[in-house]
Amino acid sequence: MGQHDDERDRLIEQVFETQHAMMRSSLAAELEPLLDSTLTMQQFKLLAIVHFQGEQTISALAEAMRVSMPTVSGAIERLVERGLLSRREDPDDRRVRLVGLADDGERLFAEAADMRSRLGRDILGELDLDALRALADAYAQLAAALERRLGSGPAVAD
Structure with a gap:
């Protein structure tokens, strides 16, 4: 392995360490509205699943959370009472209930x-223009590398 390979490995490790530290620091600030909400961990997990995966059936939520139908039904009921979740009939099968975020649940994640x-x-905004240009260029290169690696569509909008 050459000197450039050693430097590349060292820089990659430095990027990962810095990224991890930044994520750890920013996560507390980002999650503050959710953590201040007095949700139980199970309720938070339920809301997060619905937020990130969209409207779900009760059975799909029970499976995703690895709990029984009565357990998830009780948690859903409490979150509906708090205005965080909503339930409605599935238009394709009136026996099935769909669970989605209610307005207050949407607001919580929007915050x-x-x-x-x-x-x-x-x-x-604290970076000077040269650093901001370099960072924007680096992110564009990362997005292109990700697209090449995954073979998916553009990683960023034009």
């Missing part, structure tokens, strides 16, 4: 996303 966006913009 977390807004916190992440504000924090990110504030931090990036």
Whole structure:
């Protein structure tokens, strides 16, 4: 292995360590609205599944959470009462109930996303233009490498 390979490995490790430290620091700020909400871990997990995967049947939620139908039904009921989840009939099968985020649940995740966006913009705003240009270029290269590796569509919007 040559000197350039050693430097590449060292820099890759430095990037991972820095990225991990930054994620750890920003996660607490980003999750503050969710952590201040007095949700149990099970309720948080249920909300997160619905938020990230969209409207779900009760049986799909029970399977995703690896709990029984009565357990997930009780958790759903409590979150519906708090205005965080909503239930409705499946238009294709009236026997099936679909569970989605209610307005307050959407607001909770929107607050977390807004916190992440504000924090990110504030931090990036502290960089000088040369550093910001270099970072934008590096991210474009990362997105292109990811696209090549995964063979999926563009990783970023034009």
